Each structure stands twice: as structure tokens, then as C-alpha cells.
Amino acid sequence: MNRSLVSRRLELFPVTTQINDGELCISGLSLKDLAQEFGTPLYIYDQATLDGCLDEYRVALRASFPGRSGVTYAGKAFLCLAIAQWARWQGLWLDCTGAGELAIAQAAGVERNKIVVHGVSKSQSDLEAARAAAGTIVVDHLAELKKLAALKLTGGGAFPSVWLRLRPGLAVETHHYTQTGQPDSKFGMSPAEIKLAVQLCRSSGLGLTGIHFHQGSHFHDPAPVEPAIEAALDLLAELEAQFGWFPQTFCPGGGWGVPYHEDDLPHLSISDYVSLIGRTLMQGCQRRSLPLPALQLEPGRSLVARAGVAVYRVEAVKQTAHRRWLLLDGGLADNSRPALYNARYTCLPVHAQERLAGESAWLAGPFCESGDILVEALPLPEVQAGEYIAVPVSGAYQLSMGSNYNGARRPAVIWLNQGKINLIQRREALDDLLRRDLPLTFPDPRRAV
Numbered sequence: 001m002n003r004s005l006v007s008r009r010l011e012l013f014p015v016t017t018q019i020n021d022g023e024l025c026i027s028g029l030s031l032k033d034l035a036q037e038f039g040t041p042l043y044i045y046d047q048a049t050l051d052g053c054l055d056e057y058r059v060a061l062r063a064s065f066p067g068r069s070g071v072t073y074a075g076k077a078f079l080c081l082a083i084a085q086w087a088r089w090q091g092l093w094l095d096c097t098g099a100g101e102l103a104i105a106q107a108a109g110v111e112r113n114k115i116v117v118h119g120v121s122k123s124q125s126d127l128e129a130a131r132a133a134a135g136t137i138v139v140d141h142l143a144e145l146k147k148l149a150a151l152k153l154t155g156g157g158a159f160p161s162v163w164l165r166l167r168p169g170l171a172v173e174t175h176h177y178t179q180t181g182q183p184d185s186k187f188g189m190s191p192a193e194i195k196l197a198v199q200l201c202r203s204s205g206l207g208l209t210g211i212h213f214h215q216g217s218h219f220h221d222p223a224p225v226e227p228a229i230e231a232a233l234d235l236l237a238e239l240e241a242q243f244g245w246f247p248q249t250f251c252p253g254g255g256w257g258v259p260y261h262e263d264d265l266p267h268l269s270i271s272d273y274v275s276l277i278g279r280t281l282m283q284g285c286q287r288r289s290l291p292l293p294a295l296q297l298e299p300g301r302s303l304v305a306r307a308g309v310a311v312y313r314v315e316a317v318k319q320t321a322h323r324r325w326l327l328l329d330g331g332l333a334d335n336s337r338p339a340l341y342n343a344r345y346t347c348l349p350v351h352a353q354e355r356l357a358g359e360s361a362w363l364a365g366p367f368c369e370s371g372d373i374l375v376e377a378l379p380l381p382e383v384q385a386g387e388y389i390a391v392p393v394s395g396a397y398q399l400s401m402g403s404n405y406n407g408a409r410r411p412a413v414i415w416l417n418q419g420k421i422n423l424i425q426r427r428e429a430l431d432d433l434l435r436r437d438l439p440l441t442f443p444d445p446r447r448a449v
């Protein structure tokens with residue numbers, strides 16, 4: 001494989017990635033050594049890359065928006081105790097979906113006023129958990145708002161602030177499974193419903209402080225965000241005139257995409273995306289003589305995806321009529337994105353990347369599905385069974401959507417920072433597969449007739 005192709009693939013890996021004597025290293029540590037120590041599939045997170053992506057958000061916000069601004073990490077991209085602790089250490093707000101993610105945020109000690117609870121169909125117990133632990137609840141629809149108003153009546157103490165989720169009627173360009181802003185989306189409220197919601201908040205004494213929308217996940221062209229901000233500001237101007245209400249906080253969600261494959265390069269930067277939002281909101285408020293709300297962004301993928309790398313062992317190499325298959329020890333159960341969204345990945349061998357390229361390779365996992373294919377038709381050197389392969393951009397929506405399919409045990413996850421290794425999630429053991437199970441009792445085995 002020629003050097004320029006290897007370099008382009010390296011651009012997708014964490015910022016601390018280097019090749020030392022033909023060995024792929026992150027944070028100065030050899031992936032081969034890490035794979036041998038912790039086993040495979042192995043997920044690696046590089047803190048320097050996480051910190052760098054967040055800095056890019058913060059610098060761009062300060063440069064493009066004169067008002068107060070902040071970043072919420074959308075935990076759905078990947079949440080575990082260590083990531084929630086990192087978010088807390090960084091002073092981020094944390095977006096939790098439901099009582100489960102909320103429990104992780106609490107275990108990490110994230111302050112109440114930095115916890116935002118989302119969800120399109122929050123159960124009563126989700127709402128009760130949010131009431132007990134969150135600073136903000138983002139209300140998806142009117143029935144939920146009524147449930148929340150009823151909950152407020154059932155006891156004293158601090159009650160979370162309320163934001164309303166607007167359905168802006170404009171989606172971003174992405175896979176249709178991850179579009180959320182379109183007129184017929186299951187998420188959020190129409191402008192007319194938002195007006196009713198403002199009245200309901202008033203009459204029930206709920207503390208309404210914010211407006212939110214999210215147009216979809218993994219988009220690469222920020223253009224559709226501009227008309228959505230304008231549409232939201234038109235609505236806010238009406239709400240101010242009609243009810244004298246204007247939000248303290250304006251949140252245009254998250255969703256900024258990342259390059260997964262060398263063919264996705266070059267990719268617009270986080271700064272380009274953030275600057276467009278900052279400018280549009282500021283100028284839109286000026287044009288309508290509206291006050292400037294605080295701007296809160298809510299990225300998930302663009303903060304954590306590049307920081308994560310998945311390392312697999314090649315168990316076997318198989319040649320069929322038209323394909324060279326590399327059969328790996330992980331796939332669908334730890335990364336369902338190719339099967340779910342036709343997501344396209346690339347990879348590098350952890351050793352001797354510049355060996356001569358062989359025929360294009362197809363990388364598949366061990367699961368009983370023909371759709372368990374991680375990488376399709378990728379130029380790759382001749383790779384032998386027993387070698388390790390590293391898949392970049394594996395930090396978002398992989399482990400968080402993982403499963404125990406075919407009895408797969410969830411992978412170990414390690415955190416690298418300046419050459420130091422922390423195991424942040426141990427590999428599941430066989431016992432974990434039976435942790436929730438309770439036996440049935442049968443009489444003596446039936447005899448075959």
C-alpha cells in the first residue's frame with residue numbers, strides 16, 4: 001500500500017497516532033502490545049483527541065458568538081462512567097436520554113445543573129428520575145408537558161427547568177434513519193404546539209428557560225442549520241410579542257458529522273459549522289431586535305468519534321469467487337453501523353502498513369448474518385490470520401448500540417492519556433451473559449419415545 005494512502009487513513013485516527021518502526025501507536029503505545037495485553041476486540045479512547053475536539057468547539061464559539069455559550073456532550077454517542085467523569089472534569093453539560101444514562105451521570109458526580117434530559121417517549125420513571133437529578137428537561141410533546149406539570153404538583157423542592165423541543169420542519173442531509181427535523185418526524189413539536197406549550201408552562205408554573213431543535217445526526221453540510229435557526233427566531237419573535245416570553249438559552253442540537261473513510265476527506269471543520277451557527281444566531285437576533293440568548297451546542301459524534309479506535313484480530317483469511325475475506329473476531333455486535341446505515345469504514349493493519357497492496361479486502365465479523373460486514377472492498381496489503389487490524393473513527397454509536405448477539409461479550413475499553421493506560425470498561429465475561437437470567441424448574445427429563 002503506498003505511503004500517501006497510509007497517510008490519508010492516518011488522518012482519520014486520533015491526533016496522537018504515529019507509526020514507529022512499522023507499528024501503529026496511539027499516545028506512544030503500540031496497538032499490537034495493547035491488543036495482546038487486553039485481548040480483542042479492543043476499544044481505545046485517546047484523551048488528547050477528545051480534548052482537542054472540545055477545544056475546537058469552545059474556540060469557535062468564543063470567536064463567532066458574543067453572548068454566553070456552552071457545550072453539552074450528547075451521551076448517546078457513548079456513555080460510561082469514565083466519559084461522564086471526563087465531561088464533568090471539562091465542565092461540560094451532559095445530555096442524558098432517560099433514567100439509565102442519568103444514573104451514569106450521577107455516578108460520575110455530574111452536577112445537577114449540568115444535566116439535560118432528552119427523550120422522545122420518556123416514561124413516568126424517566127420523568128421522575130429527571131425531576132430528582134436533572135437541571136433541565138427538554139420536553140418533546142404536549143402530553144409529556146402535561147405529565148410534567150402533574151409531577152410538579154406532587155411535591156416540593158427544586159424542579160428542573162424546561163426547554164421545548166421544536167420540530168423545525170427542516171432536516172439535514174444524512175441517512176433517513178438519523179434525520180429528525182423533517183415535518184413528519186416523530187421528534188419535537190410544531191410551532192403551533194410550541195405556542196400551546198408556552199401557555200401551559202405559564203399556567204402550571206413550570207420554569208420555561210429554553211428552546212431546542214435537532215435536525216439530524218451525521219451531516220456534513222451545515223447549510224440547512226441556517227434556515228432552521230431563522231425559523232426558530234421567527235417563532236421566538238412571535239412568542240415574545242404574544243406572551244412576552246423569550247428563552248434564556250437557544251440550543252440548535254448537535255449532529256455535526258465526521259469523516260469515516262479516506263474518501264470523506266477533506267471535511268469541513270467543527271469551526272466552520274460552529275461559526276455558521278454563531279453568526280446566524282447573532283445576526284438573526286439583531287435583525288429582529290431580539291435579545292441575545294445563551295447559545296448551547298449539543299454534539300456527540302464530533303466530540304468522541306475520532307478519539308475511538310477498534311482493534312480486531314484476523315481469525316482467518318478466506319478467498320471466495322470474487323472476494324478476499326478477512327474474518328475478524330468482532331463486528332455486528334460492537335459496531336452495527338454498517339448494517340444499520342450502510343456506514344463505510346476503513347482500516348489499517350497495526351503492523352507493516354506499507355506492505356504491497358493485495359486485492360481489495362472485505363472485512364467481516366463472526367456473527368451469523370451475511371450483513372455482518374465491517375469494511376467493504378478496501379485496498380489492503382496481504383494480511384495473515386493472527387494479525388491485528390485497527391478501525392479508526394470508532395468512538396461514537398458503536399459500543400453504545402452494541403449487543404450480546406450470538407453470545408458476544410462486550411469488548412474491553414481502555415483510555416490512553418500521555419502514554420498512561422486506564423481500563424475503563426472490562427471485557428464482559430461468560431458469567432455476565434447469565435447475570436439477568438433465572439432458571440425454570442422442570443421435572444425429570446422426558447424420555448424419547
Ligand SMILES: Cc1ncc(COP(=O)(O)O)c(C=O)c1O
Binds near residue numbers: 077118216217254
Ligand atoms: C437531541 C439530540 N441532541 C444531540 C444529538 C447528538 O448528535 P450527534 O452525536 O450526531 O452530534 C442527538 C443525536 O441524535 C440528539 O438526538
